[in-house]
Amino acid sequence: MTAASEISPLSWETRSLVVLGDSTTVGLGDPLPGGGWRGYGPLLAEALSATDLHNLSFTGARAADVRWRQLPRALEARPDVVTIVVGMNDTLRSDFDARQMHDDLDAVVGTLTAAGAVVLLVRFHDHAQVFRLPGPLRRALRGRIEALNEVVSSVASGHDRAAVLDLDTMPGAYDVAAWSVDRLHPSELGHRILASGFAALLDEFGCVVPNPVSMVCSGGANPGPIQHVAWLLIKGLPWLARRGRDLLPYAMVIIVRSLLGMEHSRPPATVERIRAAG
Numbered sequence: 001m002t003a004a005s006e007i008s009p010l011s012w013e014t015r016s017l018v019v020l021g022d023s024t025t026v027g028l029g030d031p032l033p034g035g036g037w038r039g040y041g042p043l044l045a046e047a048l049s050a051t052d053l054h055n056l057s058f059t060g061a062r063a064a065d066v067r068w069r070q071l072p073r074a075l076e077a078r079p080d081v082v083t084i085v086v087g088m089n090d091t092l093r094s095d096f097d098a099r100q101m102h103d104d105l106d107a108v109v110g111t112l113t114a115a116g117a118v119v120l121l122v123r124f125h126d127h128a129q130v131f132r133l134p135g136p137l138r139r140a141l142r143g144r145i146e147a148l149n150e151v152v153s154s155v156a157s158g159h160d161r162a163a164v165l166d167l168d169t170m171p172g173a174y175d176v177a178a179w180s181v182d183r184l185h186p187s188e189l190g191h192r193i194l195a196s197g198f199a200a201l202l203d204e205f206g207c208v209v210p211n212p213v214s215m216v217c218s219g220g221a222n223p224g225p226i227q228h229v230a231w232l233l234i235k236g237l238p239w240l241a242r243r244g245r246d247l248l249p250y251a252m253v254i255i256v257r258s259l260l261g262m263e264h265s266r267p268p269a270t271v272e273r274i275r276a277a278g
Contacts, residue, residue, distance in 0.1 A: 017041070022060065044195040062090045079112070102155060109156070117161065118162075
């Protein structure tokens with residue numbers, strides 16, 4: 001990760017903004033009145049006065065999807081700025097592989113920065129503070145997120161023109177109002193917090209941010225209690241059941257290690273091992 005002064009001694013403007021990743025980048029949690037989702041992408045584009053916004057994300061995307069399915073289209077857009085929010089779907093799957101994630105994200109960031117883009121990644125917060133899970137699942141997920149965050153930091157530190165937005169330290173990140181009913185995706189306010197955080201990072205890089213992101217919610221739909229409950233029953237709980245099954249084998253490992261008195265907070269694959277093997 002390079003310092004802002006190393007990018008350009010002068011301020012610069014964003015013409016093309018590309019946003020990559022999973023359902024958070026799609027905009028889930030920030031519904032539009034006429035249907036569909038808005039999310040942080042359009043909010044950030046407005047803040048930057050970007051003339052072109054390319055949202056290439058899709059729900060369920062993993063790090064490998066960003067590399068093989070989203071990156072080629074991102075390069076076609078000749079982006080000035082790229083945001084990447086991905087990794088949580090990886091942490092929730094039984095085949096989680098920190099080393100492979102490192103390889104995938106490193107390839108994506110390296111390719112984009114070599115093409116001249118500034119790339120912004122995300123370190124994730126402690127989901128257990130906003131989304132309640134049984135103890136073993138909570139510890140399993142926390143360990144996976146720690147491994148994911150180590151990967152993100154390692155990748156960013158290895159490339160010029162890359163920076164990281166740390167959700168764990170962002171003001172308001174743990175406010176209940178920042179989260180949608182599923183507690184997994186940001187609400188409209190949460191997406192505004194994300195957009196504002198990205199804009200602040202870009203400002204440090206010398207990027208012109210003519211329109212600061214407002215924290216006053218407007219322009220999105222405001223689902224009522226019935227809509228929230230319906231979503232939770234139809235979408236949220238079935239999704240949690242599927243992902244819970246994926247995490248269960250790792251959670252069982254956590255339980256056994258705990259019973260044996262072994263240290264359980266450290267994920268089995270760490271960046272140190274990745275570096276040693278690489």
